[in-house]
């Protein structure tokens with residue numbers, strides 16, 4: 001593979017790399033994509049919810065053959081303590097639309113499908129090939145990559161780093177610093193199989209309808225994190241994740257957290273009788289806007305998780321990955337057509353275009369959320385207990401009059417946190433949310 | 435010894451047993467560098483690694499058996515400041531092979 005020269009090399013075949021490679025190959029560019037896994041998806045983990053709009057902009061008719069599990073018609077947001085949960089549910093028949101908005105997917109299958117589209121568009125994919133470093137010319141411009149396949153070198157006008165959250169190539173080539181432990185979450189996840197009729201009756205679904213549950217509270221033992229449970233066609237994805245620096249400080253094991261979550265009285269019946277077929281773990285970038293590294297340089301662009309593009313509040317990542325990948329691909333096509341050099345100055349067009357999209361707008365909107373959550377751990381411990389206790393006191397009919405109950409609830413809030421503390425938390429959250 | 439059994443009785447080894455791996459025999463992709471006393475960060479890996487790969491030996495040093503590793507990168511990031519481990523991806527094609535992911 002040595003002497004060949006490509007218009008672009010894409011490192012990684014996750015959603016960001018596939019979006020970039022597809023966009024460029026479709027426009028006739030000569031694209032080489034390198035993936036370290038045996039097949040695309042073999043190293044990748046997601047919840048997984050697919051947001052249709054980002055993929056629609058790349059492959060408008062994806063619904064015809066993409067491996068989609070269920071379209072989401074109901075979202076449950078749970079605040080949990082050890083015995084209970086308080087929930088906010090939104091279910092709407094409007095989500096049973098002709099072109100649904102969100103689907104559950106299984107990443108290994110989805111990535112294989114996306115990759116087939118990339119190859120059909122004309123890109124060359126080499127799997128089982130780990131990129132080990134960037135190659136530069138005497139001016140420092142990136143001109144290709146070295147791989148672990150017979151120490152092979154390959155050259156291109158531009159290298160798109162779609163290498164995911166660990167981002168070793170970019171980091172070891174000095175393009176960015178090591179990921180900080182307080183800007184990533186470690187998530188563990190299991191796949192539990194059940195007959196589809198059981199899932200449908202358990203979750204009150206018909207056909208391909210699906211439910212997702214997002215949960216927070218004492219389930220993370222005081223650490224910043226969340227749990228989730230998503231319905232697939234014949235399986236349930238269940239997982240939990242917390243910030244890595246919190247795992248460093250606590251004695252908890254990730255699998256212990258997952259077991260406790262699965263055994264929570266609100267979750268256990270949903271999984272009863274299922275067969276677990278896989279245990280997975282992966283990092284999620286959660287540092288937000290302030291953790292975004294440099295995105296372009298002479299001969300290189302960063303997309304997806306490698307650029308920390310995840311909106312942790314809304315649990316969006318793959319759509320930001322696909323959108324950044326697509327826009328990087330479009331920028332390269334545009335420069336290629338104009339016969340412009342892939343210099344840092346010219347590639348900055350990518351970040352200019354990103355600023356106009358929901359990606360940068362949302363990243364900016366929530367830039368203060370990570371700090372708020374790190375500094376306010378009682379969001380995960382105290383408040384869930386207060387909420388569930390208040391609900392219990394309110395709903396339990398025991399001869400105590402309602403005014404006394406109101407007083408009791410108010411005083412339980414005041415006792416555990418001063419009025420100023422309560423107001424302060426609300427104020428800080430509102431400010432971080434803006 | 436490393437605590438791998440949760441109160442519910444589930445061992446992490448039983449979880450890993452369901453996974454598919456292609457082990458690159460004799461070429462571990464993670465190494466703990468020789469040390470007398472592990473830093474707090476290195477010691478924390480005995481509970482933070484989701485595959486339970488790290489354990490403390492009788493001499494109080496931390497050892498790794500990387501066979502069940504899922505290549506998440508947590509250990510690398512946690513010890514980046516202390517530099518106590520050497521971390522690389524397995525050779526192309528080796529390591530964890532997610533069926534679902």
Ligand SMILES: Cc1cc2nc3c(=O)[nH]c(=O)nc-3n(C[C@H](O)[C@H](O)[C@H](O)COP(=O)(O)OP(=O)(O)OC[C@H]3O[C@@H](n4cnc5c(N)ncnc54)[C@H](O)[C@@H]3O)c2cc1C
Pocket residue numbers: 011012013014015016017034035036037040041043044045046047048049050051129130131132162163164165168169187188189239241282283284303304305306309310315316317318319321
């Ligand atoms: C548990 C969990 C739940 C999630 N849930 C959701 C969700 O519900 N919805 C959502 O939108 N997002 C979710 N995300 C986030 C989403 O998975 C990511 O944002 C998305 O996968 C990022 O895509 P990517 O292409 O940038 O990176 P990745 O998907 O990580 O792909 C990177 C690719 O590069 C390859 N690679 C890395 N280094 C090299 C190298 N040196 N040489 C060759 N190949 C290399 C890897 O093998 C991999 O295939 C979740 C993440 C996790 C972990």
Ligand code: SF4
Pocket residue numbers: 464482483484485486487500502503504505506507508509510
């Ligand atoms: S990469 Fe993850 S699974 Fe592998 S040893 Fe490190 S912490 Fe454990």
